[in-house]
Amino acid sequence: MSDGGFGLGFGFGGVLHSALEAFGPLCVGIDPHDFLLEEWGLPSSAAGVREFGLRAVDAAAGRAGVVKPQVAFFERFGSAGYAALEDVLAAARAAGLIVIADAKRGDIDTSLAGYAEAWLTPGSPLEADAMTINPFQGVGSLAGALEYAVANGKGMFVLAATSNPEAAALQGATLPGSGSDQASLAPSLATATVSRAIIDDVSAFNAGRIEEGPVGSIGVVLGATVDFAARGIDVTAAHAPALPVLAPGFGHQGAQAADVRRLFGALAPYTLASESRSLLQAGPRGLAAAIDARAAELRAALV
Numbered sequence: 686m687s688d689g690g691f692g693l694g695f696g697f698g699g700v701l702h703s704a705l706e707a708f709g710p711l712c713v714g715i716d717p718h719d720f721l722l723e724e725w726g727l728p729s730s731a732a733g734v735r736e737f738g739l740r741a742v743d744a745a746a747g748r749a750g751v752v753k754p755q756v757a758f759f760e761r762f763g764s765a766g767y768a769a770l771e772d773v774l775a776a777a778r779a780a781g782l783i784v785i786a787d788a789k790r791g792d793i794d795t796s797l798a799g800y801a802e803a804w805l806t807p808g809s810p811l812e813a814d815a816m817t818i819n820p821f822q823g824v825g826s827l828a829g830a831l832e833y834a835v836a837n838g839k840g841m842f843v844l845a846a847t848s849n850p851e852a853a854a855l856q857g858a859t860l861p862g863s864g865s866d867q868a869s870l871a872p873s874l875a876t877a878t879v880s881r882a883i884i885d886d887v888s889a890f891n892a893g894r895i896e897e898g899p900v901g902s903i904g905v906v907l908g909a910t911v912d913f914a915a916r917g918i919d920v921t922a923a924h925a926p927a928l929p930v931l932a933p934g935f936g937h938q939g940a941q942a943a944d945v946r947r948l949f950g951a952l953a954p955y956t957l958a959s960e961s962r963s964l965l966q967a968g969p970r971g972l973a974a975a976i977d978a979r980a981a982e983l984r985a986a987l988v
């Protein structure tokens with residue numbers, strides 16, 4: 686986003702906080718699946734995903750604070766798909782929307798730095814406000830990229846408890862001991878699940894930058910379909926600064942907007958409820974109304 690009227694005083698956490706207050710929790714996913722392109726009367730091509738993305742941006746602007754383009758659906762068309770994505774990212778930011786690039790990058794620290802530079806450098810062709818990253822190579826491998834994001838007023842959402850059922854065994858596994866400097870940004874509980882340890886590490890990273898404002902610039906991805914108690918995640922715990930949550934799983938994957946507070950507890954005021962297919966299926970003419978309706982439902986659920 687340019688600054689979208691949200692102000693840039695506190696970096697990404699501050700901008701996100703202002704957007705949540707202005708629009709509520711809805712995050713509109715921009716996922717140009719082939720079946721949606723067909724329903725929208727668009728070709729399965731780079732031109733098709735570009736048009737789809739631009740129309741989704743038009744519908745979201747002024748109705749939701751945040752959009753989340755799924756990079757994969759653009760990437761399948763190679764360089765032309767990336768050019769289309771560049772146009773969609775730029776249009777969304779120009780429209781005052783916060784843009785989270787759902788790119789799920791992860792690697793050793795030096796290579797991850799390249800991804801951070803690609804997506805989070807002001808003025809870069811793929812500039813977004815935040816991106817999703819994958820901690821499979823160790824949360825410690827993210828440290829440099831997280832620092833880069835914060836230094837540039839940007840944000841990151843670290844996968845911690847993803848919405849897909851196949852993730853439960855790996856992410857719910859219990860760690861043998863507390864973290865070390867190599868494995869972890871901060872020591873985690875001796876009996877923590879992988880999901881819980883990632884949340885603790887991200888929260889500790891934000892706590893080291895409390896002077897930046899009441900909401901952290903680094904968040905976690907917690908799927909709305911996850912059984913948090915079974916995963917060892919305490920949603921009643923307070924985080925200082927507040928921990929932003931990107932929560933896919935609403936809509937098509939089954940979670941209900943009305944349940945956002947019950948599911949996310951103390952995290953709910955800082956949770957982005959993300960929906961893609963369930964909104965986009967309304968079609969280009971119905972999308973704005975679908976966004977209005979879901980945004981109102983989510984705001985009402987937080988009162």
Ligand SMILES: O=c1ccn([C@@H]2O[C@H](COP(=O)(O)O)[C@@H](O)[C@H]2O)c(=O)[nH]1
Nearest residue numbers: 755847848849908933937938960961962
């Ligand atoms: O845990 C995760 C992380 C990311 N996603 C992404 O969110 C959308 C969900 O789309 P729907 O159509 O609303 O199901 C999609 O881009 C996923 O890659 C997720 O689902 N779960």
